[in-house]
Amino acid sequence: MSVRIKHITVGDGAPLVLIAGPCVVESREMVFTTAETVHKAAEKRRMPVVFKASYKKANRTSSGSFTGIGMDEALAMLADVRKQFGMPVLTDIHLPDEASITAGVVDVLQIPAFLCRQTELLIA
Template sequence: MKHLKSLFKEQYNPENFFLIAGPCVIEEEELLMEVAEKVSGICKRLSIPYVFKASYRKANRTSVHSFTGIGDVEGLELLQKVGKTFNVPVTSDIHSAAEAAMAAAYVDVLQIPAFLCRQTDILLAAAETGKVVNVKKGQFLSGESMKFAVEKIQGAGNEHIILTERGTTFGYQDLVVDYRNIPVMKHLGQPVVMDCTHSLQQPNQTSGVTGGNPQMISTIAKAAIATGADGLFIETHPEPSRAKSDGANMLRLDLLEELLEKLVELRKVAVKL
């Protein structure tokens, strides 16, 4: 876990879980600053190492009419500004091998979307930047099979890896979380994160907008801490109903502090068991 210490620097706290959180997509600077200020303040008080997350572009949208971003460079520049303003690492997902070097110039962690976790060229390109690479487990994969993603990144000379569980496809319009995947992936020697919001998506809606089940975020997060997750991924927005992406499964920003307080207490118990 040496790369976590390097990533978080003075924030690093091996006694607590770490948090990756922010709005799904970059909508405007004001939103980013509001969320980053609120979440970084909470995390500092609770001694939770924090990575700010927002996507500079959403390449995987159900409808061609869905919002995808404000522009790649414009979005990445705002992410970099957030990191410098609040002294936190920042992350965004990439969608092709060609984007890896571009994004790496602005962010600290490159996130590989679940649908792309087997794409060798993307994994290698991300690895070759030297940045931390967070690979989301595909909805169609077992925890055991993520060893191949790890081997690809390590084979490119990068040991800075995070693995994220985000649920498994269940039928056409739902996901379920198999918590066995958390200890299974931890056995691969990498920190494991639970994506508490995307695991509650209800995809393939006929409306062209992905649904969600945000009232279960607390349940997913508590179970993840109890089963040994090293970190949590939570997308949050001041007004999820007005969010331009994934609003149906995001946590309302004003609910985050109380949830994190409970999770910190749960973590203290879990590490003793």
């Protein structure tokens, strides 16, 4: 079985794909510095690459931990990374309502492991 992400094929004997990026979008500078580093590393190794960053980390163990800068601001940055570097972008979603919003911005929606049995989220 294989999956296409824009111009990249994943699986079925296709070349290894680098999926990399920060855990969560914290600032524009951090996201673009990381995107540039990931892009250059993949280019140097002639590897296909997908940039991954969460706009929100909903699985923190402390309610006081940083979870993100806000969905709209983070998704705008991910859209800019996609445009500037030409890399497909992946992010995770946590609620069914987020599926249609994020699908218009990124190339891959990921369901976090701790939510993979939430039927409504999977259907969205």
